[in-house]
Amino acid sequence: MSREFIAKQYPWFLNTWDKYKFPIERADAIRYFALAHFGGIYIDLDDGCRRRLDPLLTVPAFVRSTSPSGVSNDIMGSVPGHPFFIKVLNNLKRYNRNWLVPYITIMFSTGPLFLSVILEQYNRYGVPDTGKVRVLLPADYKGNDDSFLKIAPGSSWHTDDAKFIKTLGRHIPLAVFTGFMITGLVFLMEWYLYKWCVRLNFSRMKEKVRGWFNKGRMGRPRKDSNLPAQRPLVKIEVV
Template sequence: MRRGTVIFLVINLIIIGFLVNAFSTLIGLLFEDGGADAILRSEIPAPGSNLIDNRTQIIPKIIHQTYKNATIPAKWKAGQQSCIDLHDDYEYKLWTDDMSREFIVTEYPWFTDTFDSYPFPIQRADAIRYFVLHFYGGIYIDLDDGCNRRLDPLLSYPAWLRRTIPTGISNDAMGSVAQHPFFTHVIESLASYNRNWGLPYISVMYSTGPLFLSVMWKEYLGTKREPMEHVRTLMPDEYSKHAWSFFNISKGNSWHGKDAETIFWMGKHWLLLTVSGFAIAGVVGACLWWAWSMWVMKAGRTSTGRTSAGRRKMGWWSRFSGGKDRYELVDRMA
């Protein structure tokens, strides 16, 4: 194999290796089903069962929700009220924008600059839910999630997150004891993920939203933890759409823009995009190889040809100059 070909392959392998390493957590998410930490249906007492009272409850009875102000849109009032009515013995906290910032300034002042720098309000709404769970503990519920039954069975786990399809987790419903190490990891990582990725939807999802939280979850799964530090997974059937499920869903996500429509279209046509991606990668690789052959390897062959010609000339000259040098050396020795 030619030296130029070897160099080209090595450079490409280095680039591929760098990309795989940089996105290893995201790649790992594609193969993580959360089954090892799943909250099984058999673990959950039926609604109204006496077994619920026999379980140790460690998450505080607090429900957290967020909105820009105290005036909740009509489309979410029923869901909000269902959670309040089913949990009249729980403390209810609605975190408005003003309350959220005041809380951050008071309890987590080191995060104030990052909190204020977020360009989208939804990023602050995402961030505050992690901080209040870390500080108070309790259960966070998005306003577009209504309660289908009491949440008492979920108070028995030190922390839980909701599994999504096809991969990852969501941040619309989650619970935790105060100071849980997972949420410590989450809030300490927020500042380093505060980046603009060009598209608002991607920027939100990967800086504070579900994709960010999924990455945090995948990283956390790779560490050894004590039983009380584990994060359990609420699976889709236990989340919604069944009589025994904990939540029901109404229309939400008002922050989504036109770029989100593109992302959702991509999600529906992932197979086509995967095949297209490999095809594009092949074309790009072929173009790079052509450019490498034309400019780098050709230049190398030209340079080698010139060097060989020069050596031939030097060899012809050395037959004369070399002899003269030997004569002069003999003369000096004489």
């Protein structure tokens, strides 16, 4: 159904849609298209409402902040044709790149990091009131009785690389120390390799110079002479 919607309403994007490597990228993209086209509120299945969302309907668009920075794409709202979400659609093709690591590829192509970058660009030069995007703070969506939403731990799409990156994030001092150790070992290996190459080249150069010197002692013919090169005299002792 999603592909048929894209093919009918946004055929210029169909090629990018089909080339997405991960299903979660299409799941991210279709929510942007639905909000830009129909408007409304999108909420992930692992999130829920604590109270009525009517106050959020008074703003033209909203997203929620996330930790440590930026915004998330699990809860969003918009009127149809909001300029921010139109900008999001227009940048999906440009940000569809393969960063080799699945987690980074997804986050930067369609995920929260992509949305955060586009929001930063959108707000850079100021927008009119009708085009503003409200960013919900933690107090708005979790943590107290007046919060609109209940945020559950998600990340069902995370693979092993994402788990590894998150583990590094929870052990930053150890990760930094390990990084410095690896960097130091690499530089040490490069230094020993450099010294070995210098010694090897020096030995070869010394042999070449010695060969040139010995060859020069054999004598060379003058440029204006057809005589062969003179050989050094050999001293013969008579007994």
